[in-house]
């Protein structure tokens with residue numbers, strides 16, 4: 496991750512003159528070689544940080560369509576790579592060099608291949624128009640959290656930055672002009688493959704409805720500027736222009752074949768990645784649980800879990816550690832992070848053997864830096880089920896009186912998970928139904944067992960209004976393993 500941050504800073508600082516493949520104009524941007532190196536360095540990090548979702552049918556579609564579109568695009572020579580990310584956030588994004596990502600969340604929300612193709616073209620457009628990560632870099636560097644900054648250890652800081660970068664990628668925004676340009680390219684590229692880009696326009700209605708739903712996040716493809724409904728109007732107009740300009744028919748929609756591909760797709764959060772219920776974090780695959788202090792927030796990513804105190808007073812970072820046993824893991828970790836432990840001892844946590852190290856950082860000025868606030872840290876390594884887990888607590892010295900005991904709640908409550916009720920949680924999965932009567936969407940959904948408080952959610956998922964008439968033989972989306 497150190498390299499990753501370096502690359503981004505590098506990308507911003509070493510801007511050089513390169514030609515834009517769309518406009519042909521010379522402009523300040525990183526060289527193509529650096530751009531490709533940036534993407535190649537970033538891609539494995541994104542995949543490991545966010546997790547890849549493997550689905551043979553959807554992988555085949557995104558790769559086939561992505562490569563056809565990229566071959567006909569302004570930059571066919573790049574080594575394009577298309578990946579499905581295991582996240583329920585509704586988003587798609589791209590990084591320089593030809594790397595395009597769709598979440599399983601956005602795949603669930605498309606209702607035909609034409610919408611899919613339009614968004615794919617939009618993301619390919621960010622790469623071909625060289626919308627480099629300029630804005631992303633600034634935003635991410637600014638976002639590096641206060642807690643991360645509190646620690647002097649570069650390794651720990653990098654580790655925390657990695658998470659905020661991984662997370663913020665799901666929420667990154669390009670500027671208004673870049674989005675408009677990518678919308679135009681999305682229309683062009685998908686029309687060239689024979690798709691009806693009016694459906695791409697229609698997907699902005701889904702975006703708009705998702706944004707209006709309380710508590711829904713607003714990521715890249717969904718950027719609020721320009722407004723989705725304005726984008727819908729513009730894209731519709733461009734769709735007509737391309738249909739008039741291109742030979743042949745641009746009428747491909749492929750609704751049923753696309754919906755059939757969604758059968759069994761994980762929908763919403765996947766409990767197998769860990770979930771919180773009544774202030775307890777459960778991990779059914781690794782078979783452990785621990786308590787979350789009341790009012791604290793939890794960020795769960797494949798590589799670590801962050802438990803954050805209110806107002807950045809402190810944090811607990813939970814991750815896997817490496818070592819023969821808890822004490823060896825602790826020693827190795829202290830060395831790697833160039834920390835000095837002022838205390839260390841063997842501990843037992845709910846019958847499991849562990850080792851605890853603690854110390855402090857900062858508080859003194861150096862030749863080059865002003866005094867940073869003193870930060871106390873304590874790391875508890877626990878051996879369980881063939882793994883070593885690390886609970887790292889960090890807090891400003893000034894906050895320790897207020898939250899010190901609370902910081903210990905997660906590690907002290909770490910325990911084996913044996914309750915079948917939590918071990919056997921299954922995610923909801925998309926189920927495709929062919930309706931056998933003509934009725935409103937709302938009535939079809941009710942008949943399929945969708946509860947009243949989730950009707951709107953499923954209306955959006957189906958890209959229809961609840962009172963819309965759905966004819967006999969039409970496919971609609973519902974879910975299996977419905978949450979109570």
Ligand SMILES: [Zn+2]
Pocket residue numbers: 617621669674677715716
């Ligand atoms: Zn975009």
